[in-house]
Amino acid sequence: xxxxxxxxxxxxxxxxxxxxxxxxxxxxxxxxxxxxxxxxxxxxxxxxxxxxxxxxxxxxxxxxxxxxxxxxxxxxxxxxxxxxxxxxxxxxxxxxxxxxxxxxxxxxxxxxxxxxxxxxxxxxxxxxxxxxxxxxxxxxxxxxxxxxxxxxxxxxx
Amino acid sequence: xxxxxxxxxxxxxxxxxxxxxxxxxxxxxxxxxxxxxxxxxxxxxxxxxxxxxxxxxxxxxxxxxxxxxxxxxxxxxxxxxxxxxxxxxxxxxxxxxxxxxxxxxxxxxxxxxxxxxxxxxxxxxxxxxxxxxxxxxxxxxxxxxxxxxxxxxxxxxxxxxxxxxxxxxxxxxxxxxxxxxxxxxxxxxxxxxxxxxxxxxxxxxxxxxxxxxxxxxxxxxxxxxxxxxxxxxxxxxxxxxxxxxxxxxxxxxxxxxxxxxxxxxxxxxxxxxxxxxxxxxxxxxxxxxxxxxxxxxxxxxxxxxxxxxxxxxxxxxxxxxxxxxxxxxxxxxxxxxxxxxxxxxxxxxxxxxxxxxxxxxxxxxxxxxxxxxxxxxxxxxxxxxxxxxxxxxxxxxxxxx
Numbered sequence: 353x354x355x356x357x358x359x360x361x362x363x364x365x366x367x368x369x370x371x372x373x374x375x376x377x378x379x380x381x382x383x384x385x386x387x388x389x390x391x392x393x394x395x396x397x398x399x400x401x402x403x404x405x406x407x408x409x410x411x412x413x414x415x416x417x418x419x420x421x422x423x424x425x426x427x428x429x430x431x432x433x434x435x436x437x438x439x440x441x442x443x444x445x446x447x448x449x450x451x452x453x454x455x456x457x458x459x460x461x462x463x464x465x466x467x468x469x470x471x472x473x474x475x476x477x478x479x480x481x482x483x484x485x486x487x488x489x490x491x492x493x494x495x496x497x498x499x500x501x502x503x504x505x506x507x508x509x
Numbered sequence: 510x511x512x513x514x515x516x517x518x519x520x521x522x523x524x525x526x527x528x529x530x531x532x533x534x535x536x537x538x539x540x541x542x543x544x545x546x547x548x549x550x551x552x553x554x555x556x557x558x559x560x561x562x563x564x565x566x567x568x569x570x571x572x573x574x575x576x577x578x579x580x581x582x583x584x585x586x587x588x589x590x591x592x593x594x595x596x597x598x599x600x601x602x603x604x605x606x607x608x609x610x611x612x613x614x615x616x617x618x619x620x621x622x623x624x625x626x627x628x629x630x631x632x633x634x635x636x637x638x639x640x641x642x643x644x645x646x647x648x649x650x651x652x653x654x655x656x657x658x659x660x661x662x663x664x665x666x667x668x669x670x671x672x673x674x675x676x677x678x679x680x681x682x683x684x685x686x687x688x689x690x691x692x693x694x695x696x697x698x699x700x701x702x703x704x705x706x707x708x709x710x711x712x713x714x715x716x717x718x719x720x721x722x723x724x725x726x727x728x729x730x731x732x733x734x735x736x737x738x739x740x741x742x743x744x745x746x747x748x749x750x751x752x753x754x755x756x757x758x759x760x761x762x763x764x765x766x767x768x769x770x771x772x773x774x775x776x777x778x779x780x781x782x783x784x785x786x787x788x789x790x791x792x793x794x795x796x797x798x799x800x801x802x803x804x805x806x807x808x809x810x811x812x813x814x815x816x817x818x819x820x821x822x823x824x825x826x827x828x829x830x831x832x833x834x835x836x837x838x839x840x841x842x843x844x845x846x847x848x849x850x851x852x853x854x855x856x857x858x859x860x861x862x863x864x865x866x867x868x869x870x871x872x873x874x875x876x877x878x879x880x881x882x883x884x885x886x887x888x889x890x891x892x893x894x895x896x897x898x899x900x901x902x903x904x905x906x907x908x909x910x
Contacts, residue, residue, distance in 0.1 A: 419567070419767075420574040422860045423867075425836050425889065441889060443837050445573045445859055446566070446767040450889075 389478070390454065390497035393506060397478065398454040404491065406455055409482045410442060410473065413507050419444040421473040424466040427484050431459045435493050440483045442473060451483065455493045461485040543590035544687050544745040548752060552763055560655035562591040565765040573767035577862040580734055580772055581903075584693030585764035586755050589733075591654035592688055593661070594742060598647040599678035605671050606648060609664065610640065611791055611810050613801025617642045622714045622729055624799055626791050627652070627660060632815030633787040634794060636660050637779060641716045641729060649716065649727065651688070651740070653781050686727075687748035692738035692772075694906065695760035700728070700739060703754055713737075713907045724751050733769065735776025735905040771859050774868060777830060777900030783840055784828060784856040784870050792819040793872070795828040826853060827878035830900035831886070833858065833867040835893040838886040844871050844895065845885045852877050855886060861902060868902045869895070 389399040395414035398406040415421065423443040433439050433453045440451040462484045466472055472481040488494075498506060540563040549556065553569025565588065567573050579585055597606055603614050612625035622641040626634050636656040643649040652660050664680055671678060691699065701708045704721045708730075711717065716729035724747040732738040743751050755761045770780065779785050785794050790812070797820055804810065808817055831838070837860045844853040858869030869886070877884060882897040 419572045422574070423836055438889070441836065443860065445577065445771050445862060448837065448839050 388499065390494055390499060391503035391506070392452070392454045392497060394452060395507075396451060396454045398486075398494070398497065400488065400491075400494065404488050405460060406457065406486045406488050407482045408439070408451075408454055408484055408486060409477055410449075410451060411503070411507075412477045414449075415474050415477040415481070418442060418447060418449055418473075421470045424470045424473060424483065426462045426464070426466060427459045429459055429462055433457065433459060433486065439486075442470075453486065454497055455486060455488050456490055457486040457488045459484050460487045541591070543588055544748045545588045545590065545689075545752060548749055549588065549763075554763070554765065557766070559766055560591060560653075560657070562654060564588070564591060565763070567765040567767045568763050571762060571764075573765075573771065574862050576762065576764045576768040577771050579762050580693045580736060580764055580768060581863060582694065583760040583762070584691055584695040584699055584738070584758075585734075585768065586752060586761055587690040587692065587764050587769055588687070588752075589690050589740065590687040590748070593652045593654065593657040594683040594686060594688060595650045595652075595664075596643065596647050596681045596683055597650060597678065598681065599676075601671070601676045601678045602648055605668070605676060605678040606640065606650075607804070608671070608810060609667060610638065611800040611804055611816070612640055613803050614640060614642070614648070616801065616803065619643075619645060620715045620717060621712075622716055622731060624796075626796060626799055627663065628791065628810055628812040628816065629787055630811050631788075632790040632812035632819075634781070634785045634789055634791060634796075635663055635787055637781050637785060637796075639729070639731065643716070643727070649742075655782050683742070685744060686742045687745050688740060688742050689748065689752060689755075690732050690734075690738060690740045691755055691761070692732045692734040692764075693736045693760075695758075696736070696738040697908065699755060699758045699761055702758070709910070711908075712910060721751060722754055726751070730908060733776075733778055734772035735778070735901060735903060735907075736772075737906055737908045770857075771862060774857055774859055774870065775861050775863055775901065775903040776905055777870075777902060779828070779870070780857055784872075789828070789872070790816050790819060790824065792816060792822075793824050793826050793828065823875045826872045826874055828856070829871055829873050829878045830898045830902060831855070831858075831869040831871055831884070831895045832864075832898045832902075833869055833886055833888075833893055833895045835867075835891070836888045837867040838869045838888050838893070838895065842869075842871075843887040844873055845887065845892065846877060847883055847885070849885070849892075852884070863903045868898075870900075873897075 391397050395411045398408045400406045425441040427439050435456045436452050438450045439453040442449045463482050542563050549565040554565030556563045557566045610625040612623050619642050625640050627636045636652050638652040641649040697708050713730050719728045727742040729740045838855045838858045842855040846852050853873035855869045855871040861868045880899050884895045885892045886895045
């Protein structure tokens with residue numbers, strides 16, 4: 353049942369193409385030349401700006417699976433982090449989930465708003481529910497991540 | 510991202526989302542389904558493996574948090590048909606069951622129920638159970654789904670010995686009945702409305718036969734949420750109709766294992782296999798109150814010679830309640846004293862939807878179990894403040910007449 357629900361059009365379309373945010377990203381991108389949102393198989397996303405800073409968070413699909421998020425453990429600014437290392441944790445009533453860094457680098461900013469309002473992860477996973485910004489040390493790692501279409505296929509499996 | 514829940518070990522989110530992953534993790538045997546399986550699926554139940562059963566952890570309509578609050582404010586219907594229902598008959602049934610549990614079953618009035626414990630020779634708890642003196646011919650006993658096989662093997666081996674010695678007793682598995690729990694402040698009004706009877710004289714921890722819209726049920730006023738409510742044993746053939754009758758009431762929603770777990774933890778109720786296991790004695794488990802007065806004097810249950818001397822004495826460890834600052838402490842988290850010495854571990858934990866604080870149960874070394882004791886718990890290698898807190902965390906609302 354749940355599997356069926358997740359592959360339903362409405363959820364996929366939200367996970368894959370939140371129209372407004374894509375348009376806005378596209379606007380920024382056109383100024384800077386290139387940028388994109390990439391995904392891990394474990395449902396983290398990273399969106400890279402022109403300065404080589406990646407904003408990370410968890411996907412709509414993951415947020416939905418977790419249910420109401422009631423606590424987010426935010427990393428400390430200045431922490432050096434390796435790709436696939438735990439960078440954060442997201443807790444709902446029923447479960448604790450470790451969040452891994454999609455890319456290596458240094459944490460340069462964190463989303464303090466999640467301290468008071470962890471539910472931003474549910475209401476706005478790709479925007480207001482971002483977790484941290486990482487100054488990327490190896491942009492090559494981005495090539496190993498999935499793009500929008502590959503991730504859409506991944507969660508359809 | 511990796512998810513840890515009370516219902517399994519540690520798997521990726523994707524696996525959390527796929528019911529087949531639960532099945533393969535548990536065993537190669539097909540999962541058992543309750544008579545309400547189709548109703549769960551129809552209502553958006555997210556089915557997960559639990560103790561060999563395919564059970565709803567939550568429904569698409571309400572998240573765990575919303576379902577939890579709904580139960581505290583209105584009423585929720587839980588399918589608990591996976592639990593083991595048995596009837597114990599024969600003129601020596603009381604003597605036999607008392608050889609396996611700590612309760613004074615003899616003193617139990619007809620119709621009344623009590624929480625009790627199956628113990629082993631070492632004084633550990635095999636399972637917790639509710640025993641009801643159903644009538645003058647038999648006992649109605651409900652125990653955990655997760656312990657069903659183990660309980661039955663234990664009961665069977667002792668039953669055989671008892672029968673061989675000429676004891677008149679038999680234990681019947683009630684496999685023709687489902688079990689549903691209706692829990693919450695609206696539960697009584699819903700049952701009373703459907704059955705057309707006044708429930709004011711229906712005491713907490715008593716049970717009776719009842720006819721609800723031409724369905725014969727055996728209904729107990731008890732539960733596992735801390736709320737007033739009922740557990741209703743009903744023939745498989747009638748359970749869908751009964752459930753639909755309940756769901757027709759605007760105050761009733763379906764709830765799954767997710768909400769059941771956070772509700773019982775707020776109410777300070779143990780979950781076997783987590784807060785209790787076969788190494789924890791009734792005294793360590795904070796369940797000395799379940800040992801009847803006569804039983805303390807006479808013994809006669811498995812492990813009595815280990816358990817009785819522990820009563821009122823310092824035992825190696827104690828089950829306690831904790832309020833934890835920062836991130837929620839989940840099962841397995843280390844508990845340390847103020848000096849950083851490990852003194853126990855968390856056995857259940859979650860954020861409390863009602864209190865908006867993190868609550869937990871754990872086993873700690875004797876001496877650190879007093880209310881208000883300041884301790885620490887380790888969550889993802891960070892130490893967080895934890896304070897021993899009296900349970901229940903949220904006041905129980907049982908019907909007291």
